[in-house]
Structure formats: structure tokens, C-alpha cells
Amino acid sequence: MSTVLRIILQRLALGLLTLVIVSIVIFAAVNSLPGDFAQAILGQAATPEAVAAIRTQIGLDDPPVTRYLLWLYGAVQGDLGISFAQANFTTFTGSSNNVTVADQIAPRFANTMFLAGVTAAIAVPLAVTLGILAALYRNSVFDRAANIFTLSSISSPEFFVAYVLILFLAVLNPILPSLSNIYADMAMGDRLKATLLPALTLTLVVTAHMMRMTRAAIINLLASPYIEMARLKGMSPLRVILRHALPNALAPIINVIALNLAYLITGVVVVEVVFVYPGIGQLFVDSVKIRDIPVVQACCLIFAAAYILLNLTADILSILSNPRLRHPK
Amino acid sequence: MSVWLWIVLAFVGMGALAWAGRWAGQVATSNAPRFRDMPFGVAFGYVFAAACIIGGIWLWFLPGAVFFRWAVQGFVLFAIAAFIFRLVFRHVGTAATKRLFRAMPLTAAFGILVIIIYAILAIFAGAIAPYGQSEILGAANVVPGGDPAMGGNPLYPLGTDQIGRDILSRLIYGAQNTVGIAFVTTLIAFFLGGSLGFLAATVGGWLDQLLSRAVDVLMAIPGLIFSLLLMTIASVWADGEKALLTVYMILIIAVIDSTRVFRLARAVGTGIVVMDYIEAARLRGEGMGWIVFREILPNAMAPLLAEFGLRFCFVFLTIASLSFLGVGIQPPLADWGTMVRDLGPFINFAAFAPLVATAPLMAAGAIALLTVAVNFVVDWMLQKSSGLKE
Numbered sequence A: 001m002s003t004v005l006r007i008i009l010q011r012l013a014l015g016l017l018t019l020v021i022v023s024i025v026i027f028a029a030v031n032s033l034p035g036d037f038a039q040a041i042l043g044q045a046a047t048p049e050a051v052a053a054i055r056t057q058i059g060l061d062d063p064p065v066t067r068y069l070l071w072l073y074g075a076v077q078g079d080l081g082i083s084f085a086q087a088n089f090t091t092f093t094g095s096s097n098n099v100t101v102a103d104q105i106a107p108r109f110a111n112t113m114f115l116a117g118v119t120a121a122i123a124v125p126l127a128v129t130l131g132i133l134a135a136l137y138r139n140s141v142f143d144r145a146a147n148i149f150t151l152s153s154i155s156s157p158e159f160f161v162a163y164v165l166i167l168f169l170a171v172l173n174p175i176l177p178s179l180s181n182i183y184a185d186m187a188m189g190d191r192l193k194a195t196l197l198p199a200l201t202l203t204l205v206v207t208a209h210m211m212r213m214t215r216a217a218i219i220n221l222l223a224s225p226y227i228e229m230a231r232l233k234g235m236s237p238l239r240v241i242l243r244h245a246l247p248n249a250l251a252p253i254i255n256v257i258a259l260n261l262a263y264l265i266t267g268v269v270v271v272e273v274v275f276v277y278p279g280i281g282q283l284f285v286d287s288v289k290i291r292d293i294p295v296v297q298a299c300c301l302i303f304a305a306a307y308i309l310l311n312l313t314a315d316i317l318s319i320l321s322n323p324r325l326r327h328p329k
Numbered sequence B: 001m002s003v004w005l006w007i008v009l010a011f012v013g014m015g016a017l018a019w020a021g022r023w024a025g026q027v028a029t030s031n032a033p034r035f036r037d038m039p040f041g042v043a044f045g046y047v048f049a050a051a052c053i054i055g056g057i058w059l060w061f062l063p064g065a066v067f068f069r070w071a072v073q074g075f076v077l078f079a080i081a082a083f084i085f086r087l088v089f090r091h092v093g094t095a096a097t098k099r100l101f102r103a104m105p106l107t108a109a110f111g112i113l114v115i116i117i118y119a120i121l122a123i124f125a126g127a128i129a130p131y132g133q134s135e136i137l138g139a140a141n142v143v144p145g146g147d148p149a150m151g152g153n154p155l156y157p158l159g160t161d162q163i164g165r166d167i168l169s170r171l172i173y174g175a176q177n178t179v180g181i182a183f184v185t186t187l188i189a190f191f192l193g194g195s196l197g198f199l200a201a202t203v204g205g206w207l208d209q210l211l212s213r214a215v216d217v218l219m220a221i222p223g224l225i226f227s228l229l230l231m232t233i234a235s236v237w238a239d240g241e242k243a244l245l246t247v248y249m250i251l252i253i254a255v256i257d258s259t260r261v262f263r264l265a266r267a268v269g270t271g272i273v274v275m276d277y278i279e280a281a282r283l284r285g286e287g288m289g290w291i292v293f294r295e296i297l298p299n300a301m302a303p304l305l306a307e308f309g310l311r312f313c314f315v316f317l318t319i320a321s322l323s324f325l326g327v328g329i330q331p332p333l334a335d336w337g338t339m340v341r342d343l344g345p346f347i348n349f350a351a352f353a354p355l356v357a358t359a360p361l362m363a364a365g366a367i368a369l370l371t372v373a374v375n376f377v378v379d380w381m382l383q384k385s386s387g388l389k390e
Helices: A002-031 A037-045 A048-057 A064-076 A084-093 A101-136 A141-155 A158-172 A188-221 A225-232 A237-275 A280-289 A293-320 B002-028 B040-060 B066-091 B095-102 B106-123 B167-203 B205-219 B223-238 B242-273 B276-284 B288-299 B301-325 B336-349 B354-386
Strands: none
Touching: A002 A064, A002 A293, A002 B205, A002 B223, A101 A141, A101 A188, A101 A237, A101 A280, A101 A293, A141 A188, A141 B354, A158 A188, A158 A237, A158 B301, A158 B336, A158 B354, A188 A237, A225 A237, A237 A280, A237 A293, A237 B223, A237 B301, A280 A293, A280 B223, A293 B223, B002 B040, B040 B066, B066 B095, B066 B106, B066 B354, B106 B167, B106 B354, B167 B205, B167 B242, B167 B288, B167 B301, B167 B336, B167 B354, B205 B242, B223 B242, B223 B301, B242 B288, B242 B301, B276 B288, B288 B301, B301 B336, B301 B354, B336 B354
16 A cells, blocks of 8 residues: 555655646746736836836835745735736726635636536546447447547537537527526526536537547457456356456546546636636636736636646546556565 | 436337337247347347437428538538549559558548648639638628528628628638648647657757656646637737737647657657667767658658647647637638637527528538548548557
8 A cells, every 4th residue: 555655645746846837837928928017907007106106016026036936825825916907997996805816716716617517427427338338339330420420529629519509409499598697696407507508518529538538448458368258158248348348447447537627627718718608717718818917827827737636636546546556466 | 407308208218119129029030039139238229220310301301400401411422522532542543542542441531532622722722712811892791692682692602701701712711821820830849849859769868858847847737728828928929910929829839739749759769769770870970860850750750640630630729719719810811710709609690590600600610620531531540550450
């Protein structure tokens, strides 16, 4: 057990290190902007005095290393700064209650997690079932059709799938709403209904890859002697796959599931924009367009953290599902 | 919610039908092996396929299902075209290409055919397109067909977009811009990632470590997110210069995607570097350039070529997504991602006139079709080179 624990701790430390380096990259990228934040915040109202005041207020006169450490220190504590749009708004209205980036992101983050959760709940069982069926009936009409269908849905851009679904399920046959109108205290059923169309879109995009990998992982094992043995003793093909092939194919399958959940994080941006889903991806794209640097920085950090975390999970789970590592000699 | 109930009921009904059908078959043929040994899954499959065919025929004759009819017609047409294409090239050309086409699955023939069509459209866009890509011609009317009763004009067969540009011309020019830019980006990514990867494999040591760790960090950030962040910064740098922003976008995506190429090139390269002929070249006193480009590159061509196809798909989809989000290829250049973004909202009016959904779906479908085609070809190449049978 100790070797496994050590490997996992190593991976965790490596993941943390990666995250720190990524945060440095993000910070450096943002700080390579020409001009400076103060001017960007004030926009057209940038008189020299105001710029100087803002500079001292948000500490732009400090050297970059100090600023990075302060930013990181704040980010760890959940303080991601104040968005430019909000800062502008408060200077215009003269009010003093600042809405921080963290306040803006928190509810949207929950929404995005909900979307990703619904997607995973549909996609993972569907993909694994279809993958097992494709492996069971390999080289049949079903397998060929599934192959063509999955290749096409992997290749389609998310917005194509999204608009096709909107056209058929929301506009021509009004079954589901085409815009995901989500607000804070919504009943669970309504919320699920509003989320279903974006979740279906993501499912179609993600399922294909997981299914192909499940099929490939199982088929890879079918040539092994112990499968031959199970077949020869008269087991039914389904039982051979479920009892003998699947447990050994679990490591690559779990790995690909985790990787695809990580991919969801990227896919979520486009899908949220299509359905106007109030998630973090939508906020990110809006902030990119108005160059709201603190929000962009914060969203980027969150996306990167989630991505690294899921990749790490994939790594650790594939270690854990390997019996040779779990029970060392 | 009743829709979901119907779906569940349909599946249960099909299951029952499959069970009954198998039982009836067993009784009628007095346990012929075909029915006796049939698993339930296969029986269900037959019923499901029959249901799909009946449903398809019903949809075909439904007056409102115009898109379904188009999709089926397009599918059949392309299948026939791919079949004829394969048939022709089985008898025309050199012996090598004849052999290639003889063993080719229909999907790969379809892929090659589509890629050729796109290449022709992209190269000769200026000659094929009836109008200029940013020429504002008349009133906006996104209904295709040019039916004057619907406010259309027969001069613009696919209609005109939201500011009155010919949609057909923009679709054709889109092949040039979108595909061309994606192709250039992939080439740069390959040159960058490939040469650095081979260099890391040949030199090894601290250079290898440095490059590999840098690539690890870059790959830890999701690609689309990182390119969006960098595009924000690039848009400040470009300061409203649209052509410059497009150049920045090409460079950003090329650098981000070159990390994947680097990984592959390094992995393939380290396998080749230990070969005897590299040793011989080193002893001959060849320089680094010779070793990388004349010794390693030709031997790493097969996996790199397959990767080129896949990478092109990813780059193409990333650029389309960026354009769709409004930070990619900038107007007035015609580009499919931007077209979907501009024309997409019209889909919400499809309840009144279903045809308004044609233009955005065609632009998005053009992207999908090319990536599907490239994927089919790459799939076939990988299958051929790996010799995977079962």
C-alpha cells in the first residue's frame, strides 16, 4: 500500500507544482499587455491623476514578483480582485459595495458544475454501454453504424450539434427550451429541463470518444488466452465481456472518462454561449470581449485548475485500478 | 415530460416485440438453430432496425420534415458519388493507386472525395463564387431558393445574409479563408513542433528536459481557454488592426498545437535516434540539419502524416470555435465560424419558415463535413498501418 500512497502523493505534488507554474504563465501573459491596468480600468476617463491614484490603489507600482505573490496569496484565499467592469460601474455610481470577481464567479461556477454533472450522468453510462455493445457485436451492422456515427459526432464542432438540436428539439418540435434560463432558486425539475439541451449537446460530443475507447480497450483484450478459455468453456459472449474482459479493461476506460470530463471544460465554453447558459464559460467569453483582465485571469485559473485536477484524477485512478501496483510483491 | 414517457414505452414495446418475435420464430421453425441460439440483444437489434426504417419512411413522407429529406438525399448522393469515385480510380491511374483504391473502404473514398472538392473550392474560390465575399448586394433575406414570393431574388440562390451579402459566395470564400488559415496554422505547428521534437530527441540532455517540461506546462492549460486568454492580449496588441489580429491568431494556435506535435515527434524521434543508420550518419560527420531532416524525418513520416490529419481537424475546429465566439478570423473575411455566429439566431424563426435555418446549418455543416472526411481518411490510414483486424 505504501508504494501506491507514495506514487499518489508524488502525483499530487506534481499537480500542485504544475498549477503554480500555470498560474505564473497566466500572470506573465496578462502582464505582457502594453499600457497598464490603470488605463484599461479608466478607459476614456484616464486623467494622469486618476491613473496615478488607481496605480497606487491596486499596487501597480510594486515589482512584478511582489504583485504575483500578492495575487496568488489572494487567489488562494478566494480573493480574485475586482473586475474592471464592476470597478467602472462603482466609480460611476459612487457606491462603495464592490462586487468582487469571486462573487461574480461563485454562482456561475455552481451552474457550470451542474451542467457538467448532468452531462456526465448521461454520457458515461451511455458511452460504456454502447462501447460494450459495439465490442460484443463487433464488425456487425450495428458496429459499423456506431463507428460512422461516433466519428461524425467527434468531428462536428459543438455549435453545429447545438444548432441542430435546437432546430429539431426546440424550434420545430418545441419539447425543450432553446435558451437555458437559469436563476438562483429554481425548482429542480425546471432546472433540469433548462439544462437538458446543452447537456445533450455535450453528451453527443463527448460520448463518441469514450465509446470508441471502451470498445478498443475491450477488443484489445479479446485475443488473450484467458478470454479464449472462457469462450471455450461455453460462457455466453456477454458474460465473457462483462466478467472477464471489462475488469481488465477498466484502467484505460476510467482514464478516458476522466480525460473526457476534462475535455468537457473546454467544450462547455462554446455550448454555454450558444444556449446563453449562465455559467463560467459564458462569463469568460464576455470578459474576453471587453478585455476585463481580472475576470479573464480568474476564469483561466479555474479552468486550468479543474483541467489539471481531472487529469490528475485520471492518473491516480489508472494507478489504483492496476492490481500489480495495488498488491506489490 | 410525456415525451420521455413515450420514449421509454417505445423501448419497452420494442423489447417485448423482440422477445415475442424470437419466441414465435422458435415455435414456427420448431427450434431451428437460427432462432434457438439468437441472443435477446440480436433480436432487439432486428426490431430496432425495423423501427428505424419504418420511422425513416414515415419522416420522409411527413410534409414538414424538409431537412430530413435533404439529409437523406445528401447522404445517399454522397455515398453513390464515393462509390463511383472509388470504382473509377480502381481502373484509372498507376498500378499503385489502383491497388490503393481496391482495398479502400467506402468511408475513406468518401473522405478523399470530399477533401478534393474542398481543395478545388478553396483554390478557385475567386473564379467559382458569383459575387465578392464582402460585396453588399441587396436587402437581407436568408430564405434560400430565391423565391420572389418570399422576398427573395433568383440571383442569390441561397439568399443574402444579415447585411445583404450573397451567402453562396461567402460559403465558397469561406472554404478559402477558413480551410486555408487552418492549413497554414497546422503547417506552422508541424514545422515548429516537429523540428523541436526531433531536436530534443537528437540532442537530448538539458535541451530535451527544458523543452519537454515547457511543453508539459503548456499542455496543462486547456487549449481553447489558453488561446482565448492569449487572444485577449493579442487584441490589445493588435489595437484594432484586423489583419494583424488574424496573424496573431495563427501564431497563437500554431504554438499551442505544436506542443502535441512535439510530444509525438519526440517519441517517434527517440525511437529512430538509436538506430544504426543514425550512428553511421553521425560518424560520417553529418550536421544536425542533415540528421533531423534527411535521416529522421523520412522514417517518421507515416505517424506524422496521420497526426497531421488529426491535428488539422483540431486546429480547424479551434479556429471555427474562436470565430464563432467572435475572436477568431475577423470580418470582412468570409468565414464559416463567423457565419454561424451571425446567422445562427435566425434558427429561432424556423418555426415560421423552416428554410431560414438552412444558411447557418450549411456553414456549420461545411465545417463538420470536412472534419468528418479528414477523420475517415485518417482512421483508414491508421487502420492500414497498424494492421488491426479484430
